[in-house]
Amino acid sequence: xxxxxxxxxxxxxxxxxxxxxxxxxxxxxxxxxxxxxxxxxxxxxxxxxxxxxxxxxxxxxxxxxxxxxxxxxxxxxxxxxxxxxxxxxxxxxxxxxxxxxxxxxxxxxxxxxxxxxxxxxxxxxxxxxxxxxxxxxxxxxxxxxxxxxxxxxxxxxxxxxxxxxxxxxxxxxxxxxxxxxxxxxxxxxxxxxxxxxxxxxxxxxxxxxxxxxxxxxxxxxxxxxxx
Amino acid sequence: xxxxxxxxxxxxxxxxxxxxxxxxxxxxxxxxxxxxxxxxxxxxxxxxxxxxxxxxxxxxxxxxxxxxxxxxxxxxxxxxxxxxxxxxxxxxxxxxxxxxxxxxxxxxxxxxxxxxxxxxxxxxxxxxxxxxxxxxxxxxxxxxxxxxxxxxxxxxxxxxxxxxxxxxxxxxxxxxxxxxxxxxxxxxxxxxxxxxxxxxxxxxxxxxxxxxxxxxxxxxxxxxxxxxxxxxxxxxxxxxxxxxxxxxxxxxxxxxxxxxxxxxxxxxxxxxxxxxxxxxxxxxxxxxxxxxxxxxxxxxxxxxxxxxxxxxxxxxxxxxxxxxxxxxxxxxxxxxxxxxxxxxxxxxxxxxxxxxxxxxxxxxxxxxxxxxxxxxxxxxxxxxxxxxxxxxxxxxxxxxxxxxxxxxxxxxxxxxxxxxxxxxxxxxxxxxxxxxxxxxxxxxxxxxxxxxxxxx
Numbered sequence: 001x002x003x004x005x006x007x008x009x010x011x012x013x014x015x016x017x018x019x020x021x022x023x024x025x026x027x028x029x030x031x032x033x034x035x036x037x038x039x040x041x042x043x044x045x046x047x048x049x050x051x052x053x054x055x056x057x058x059x060x061x062x063x064x065x066x067x068x069x070x071x072x073x074x075x076x077x078x079x080x081x082x083x084x085x086x087x088x089x090x091x092x093x094x095x096x097x098x099x100x101x102x103x104x105x106x107x108x109x110x111x112x113x114x115x116x117x118x119x120x121x122x123x124x125x126x127x128x129x130x131x132x133x134x135x136x137x138x139x140x141x142x143x144x145x146x147x148x149x150x151x152x153x154x155x156x157x158x159x160x161x162x163x164x165x166x167x168x169x170x171x172x173x174x175x176x177x178x179x180x181x182x183x184x185x186x187x188x189x190x191x192x193x194x195x196x197x198x199x200x201x202x203x204x205x206x207x208x209x210x211x212x213x214x215x216x217x218x219x220x221x222x223x224x225x226x227x
Numbered sequence: 228x229x230x231x232x233x234x235x236x237x238x239x240x241x242x243x244x245x246x247x248x249x250x251x252x253x254x255x256x257x258x259x260x261x262x263x264x265x266x267x268x269x270x271x272x273x274x275x276x277x278x279x280x281x282x283x284x285x286x287x288x289x290x291x292x293x294x295x296x297x298x299x300x301x302x303x304x305x306x307x308x309x310x311x312x313x314x315x316x317x318x319x320x321x322x323x324x325x326x327x328x329x330x331x332x333x334x335x336x337x338x339x340x341x342x343x344x345x346x347x348x349x350x351x352x353x354x355x356x357x358x359x360x361x362x363x364x365x366x367x368x369x370x371x372x373x374x375x376x377x378x379x380x381x382x383x384x385x386x387x388x389x390x391x392x393x394x395x396x397x398x399x400x401x402x403x404x405x406x407x408x409x410x411x412x413x414x415x416x417x418x419x420x421x422x423x424x425x426x427x428x429x430x431x432x433x434x435x436x437x438x439x440x441x442x443x444x445x446x447x448x449x450x451x452x453x454x455x456x457x458x459x460x461x462x463x464x465x466x467x468x469x470x471x472x473x474x475x476x477x478x479x480x481x482x483x484x485x486x487x488x489x490x491x492x493x494x495x496x497x498x499x500x501x502x503x504x505x506x507x508x509x510x511x512x513x514x515x516x517x518x519x520x521x522x523x524x525x526x527x528x529x530x531x532x533x534x535x536x537x538x539x540x541x542x543x544x545x546x547x548x549x550x551x552x553x554x555x556x557x558x559x560x561x562x563x564x565x566x567x568x569x570x571x572x573x574x575x576x577x578x579x580x581x582x583x584x585x586x587x588x589x590x591x592x593x594x595x596x597x598x599x600x601x602x603x604x605x606x607x608x609x610x611x612x613x614x615x616x617x618x619x620x621x622x623x624x625x626x627x628x629x630x631x632x633x634x635x636x637x638x639x640x641x642x643x644x645x646x647x648x649x650x651x652x653x654x655x656x657x658x659x660x661x662x663x664x665x666x667x668x669x670x671x672x673x674x675x676x677x678x679x680x681x682x683x
Contacts, residue, residue, distance in 0.1 A: 031594075033664035036319060059660065127316070183585070187593040187667070210669060215592065222594060222667070226578055227314065 004048070008071045011049035014205045020191070021051055021105060024133055024218075027189060027209035028104045029055030031131045031222050040099040043123050045088045045116075046106025050076030061100065066091055089115045096125040103132040107168050114176045121180030126227025130182050133189070133220040137167035141217045170215060177223055184223035188215040229253065230534060231368055231378040233391055235350040237268065237332065238506030238523035239384035240339035244282050245531030247346035249623045254378075255348060256370060258355025258385075262340075265483035266331035266413045266441050266448045268520030270295070274583035274600075275521045276324035277680065278528045281621050285324075287338045292330030293442035299422045303429040304473040310425070312577050320661040321602035322584060323617065331413070331441045331448075332520060356381075356390055361501050380534055381502045384527070387490065389508035395499045401492030401511075401557070407568060408453035410460055410468075411514075412484030413446045414438075417477045420447070426472040434570075435472050446482055453486050460484040489513045491561050493553055497546040505530060510553035515563035516581045518556045525552070525583065532623065532678035548588040548598075555586075588681060594667035597683060601676045604662035606643065606655040614655065616662060625678050630663060631670030643668070 010016030029052055032042065040061050044052055047065030049072045056063055065081035066088060067073050073083040086092045088103070089112055101120045110116040120130060135141050145162040170186060177184040188211065195207040229252035232239045239255050246253040271279070271288065279285040295313040299306060316325035340350055359368040359381055366381040383391025392399060418424060420440035424447075427435025438447040451468055462481040469476055494509045506523030526549050533541040559580055566574035579585055588598030595602075603617045619641060620626050627640040633650035634640040642654035643662050657663050666674060675683035 027669075030669065031664060031667055033320065033661050034659045126314075127319075183579075185592070185594050208669065211593070211667075211672075213591075220594070220667075 005069055005071050008049075008069075008075070011051070011072065011075055018048075018051070019199075020207075021048065023191060023207045023209055024105060025051040026055050026206070027220065028052060028102060028131060028133055029059075031220065032056065032059060032061075032100055032102070033129070034058075035060035035099060037099070041097055042100040042102060043091075043093060043098040044081065045091070045101065045103045045120060046109070047076050047081060047083075048072045050079040050081040050083075052102065052104065053079040053081050064093070064098075066093070088119060091119050091123060093123055095122050096128075098123045098128055099125060100129045100131065103130070103134070105133060105135075107132060107134040107173070108162060108166055110166065113168060113172055117173060117176040118180055121177065121182050121225060124182070124225040126225055128225050129222065130177070130184070130225065131220075131222045133218065134168045134173075135162065135218055136216050137169045138216040141167055144217055170219070173221065177221075181226040182223040183226075184221045186215050186219050186221040188212040188217065188219045190218060228379045228535075228537070230380045230382065231256065231356075231366065231376055232382045232384055233257075233356040234384035234386060234389075234506070234508070235259070235336070235340075235352075236263065236384060236386065236506065236523070237335055237339065237520050238508075238527045239382070240336060240343060240350075241278070241282065241524045242382060242384065242505065242527035242531055243343050243348055244284075244339065244346070245528060245623070246534065247343060247348050248282070249531075249535045251535055253348055254351065254376070255343070256351045256354040256356065258353070258371060258390075260353045262333065262350075262352070263336060264333050265411075265485070266333065266446070267411070267485075268332040268335075268514070268517070269329055269439070269441060269448055270517035270521075271328040271330060271335065272517065272521040272581065272583045273322065273324045273327060274586065275524050276328060277584075277617070278524055280324070280617060281528075281680065282342065284338050284342045287341075288330060288335065289328060291334055291338065291443045292328040293440075294326050295329055296421065296423045296440060298425050298437075300425045300427075301472070301474050302427055304426075304475060309422075320604050320659075321665045323603050323615065327517070327582070329439070329442055331444065331446075334443055335520070356383075356385070359391075359394065359502070361499075366501050379501065382505055382530065382534075383502065383508045384505045384523070385508050387492075387507040387511040389504065391502060392494055392504055392508050395496075395502060395504075397499070397504070398495040399492045400495060401490070404489045404491075407489050407564075409487045410449070410451050410453045410465075410484065411487055412449040412460055412465060413441060413444075413482040414449045414462070414465060414478045415445050415480040415482075416447050417479075418447065420445075424476075426469065426474040426476070428472050436468055436474075438476075446480075449478075449484075460486065487514070489561070489564055491557055493550070493557055497550050498542070503530060503534075503545065505549075509549070510557060512557045512560040513564040514560070515567060516560045516577065518560050518581065518583075521583055522553060522556050525549075525586070528679050535623070544588075551588070552586055595665075595674070595682060599682050601674070601680050601682050602665040604657070604665050605659065606662055607658045608655050609653065616655075619655070620676055620680055623678055625683065626676040628662075628666070628674045628676065630666065630668035630672045630674075645670075 007017045042061035044065045065076045077083045189209045192208045198204045232255045235257035243255045298310045355371040368376045424438040437450040505526040634642040677683045
């Protein structure tokens with residue numbers, strides 16, 4: 001968190017330290033269908049500075065953001081997010097309050113994955129949708145996220161923010177979801193290589209995320225809660 | 228090409244319609260001398276309604292059937308509570324038929340026969356299959372009428388005691404639990420058909436009599452554990468069972484009945500050369516969860532377009548895909564039966580597992596990959612009218628969807644565009660974003676939807 005706050009002024013810069021989080025926010029928002037009812041609530045766990053907000057515009061949700069950082073939350077609020085200060089391991093919101101729960105690039109930062117997943121599922125109303133993306137606990141991902149991060153073209157992952165011990169075990173994630181009534185499907189994603197090269201040389205401001213065959217590095221998950 | 232179907236139950240009729248609408252010559256023969264008259268498989272699952280939508284019978288089915296009802300529980304003749312097995316849901320963009328539909332099997336069959344007749348095909352009663360042989364080019368079948376039929380393919384949809392399966396010598400492995408027997412019957416009763424009922428004598432609330440209304444009739448389906456002596460049923464026997472629960476309900480007419488044993492069996496193969504097995508001929512299991520008829524309908528729907536295509540890979544895939552599903556259904560229905568036998572208070576609860584919407588033939592992981600059900604979504608067509616993706620899929624053809632880019636200039640090929648995107652050629656606009664979200668699609672992604680509504 002200190003790492004995030006130290007670079008807080010860069011949250012909304014398209015070429016700043018958090019650029020990849022902007023690209024991921026677009027891919028994440030693409031998985032959120034328009035609200036099925038008036039007053040639908042989307043809870044954005046680890047919302048940071050609210051990067052998801054512009055991409056949810058027009059979908060009809062009340063966007064509630066939960067984050068531990070008051071610095072980030074202040075920025076999120078400026079982008080229309082209803083900011084709630086709290087821990088994703090003990091979210092101060094009621095059971096079943098959310099039509100959609102989003103956990104974007106947060107699960108790889110928590111010390112208790114099962115508890116974080118249980119909290120996300122608890123917030124979902126029956127039939128609600130869980131959308132997440134995170135980094136996989138694999139040797140390949142450790143190398144990419146922790147070791148190779150300073151050598152990637154365009155340096156698209158921020159360095160120094162990933163603790164290799166906290167990366168997400170996909171089997172544990174799917175199992176905890178299933179225990180909480182959410183059948184999770186996952187798919188791997190990566191930045192479009194052509195976009196990434198164009199971005200690295202300053203020709204474009206954003207990079208599209210595209211599906212890839214392996215979930216061993218960066219992956220998205222989604223699933224509906226039973227009922 | 229021509230296909231001979233043995234068995235005019237829901238499986239054979241579904242296959243007959245699917246083949247006939249492709250212009251394939253089809254005959255549906257059955258050894259029975261009259262149409263089946265009972266309620267038997269009386270619950271149509273959401274996925275079956277989607278199949279029926281494609282086959283053009285869903286409106287008739289929904290008009291005649293009714294949503295599942297709640298159950299009123301009576302102990303020793305006194306009302307104690309109302310139980311809800313199903314949570315009725317609102318349709319969502321990707322699931323147009325979220326709830327099952329209750330309709331007696333004889334009524335479902337009548338609707339399917341009427342649809343088949345629109346293609347000029349009439350079920351041939353009293354025309355059992357009595358023998359067949361196959362060679363490299365086709366099947367020669369002998370019928371009880373003495374007629375010899377030559378067909379490209381033979382499909383045995385002739386029930387649990389399948390003649391076709393036995394002739395092929397295919398093992399039907401599994402077990403019959405002799406310790407459990409159930410009576411099933413269609414009776415008239417002086418009860419409000421707005422609910423189902425569970426009557427039991429205190430203090431044994433789990434062994435009693437279930438009565439479920441049969442929409443479109445004045446009858447209820449009667450289900451109870453059979454007594455040792457029961458081999459056939461009379462109205463008086465059912466009345467005695469009813470009276471033993473302490474409830475004062477008048478039963479006045481018995482239209483159909485059967486005694487049933489839990490028989491859990493799976494055919495070792497679903498295909499030998501040009502001969503296929505479908506429905507109960509390929510798998511039998513307890514009725515708990517309402518899977519039997521529905522699984523048979525989907526066997527037929529999986530097989531129809533593959534027979535029409537005729538390529539060896541597709542014909543091979545029938546057994547691979549459907550035997551896997553049947554094995555799962557056997558496990559599911561047996562588990563639900565076990566809950567009843569164990570008097571689990573949650574035995575009546577039904578969830579996504581029984582709706583058959585989540586059946587997938589996938590072999591890889593991902594959000595929406597080959598073998599997954601293609602979701603529905605509301606979109607706007609090129610001329611500005613609101614349509615559904617299921618409208619584009621409806622019919623015997625495959626469909627190609629290209630998200631955010633031009634689609635090839637061929638029939639049933641559409642670009643799915645975000646508002647503001649422009650491409651030449653056939654397209655629909657995902658005005659609300661449901662299609663992109665349901666398919667997890669990015670610009671340029673392409674999905675081929677098989678004729679049976681799964682991603683190809």
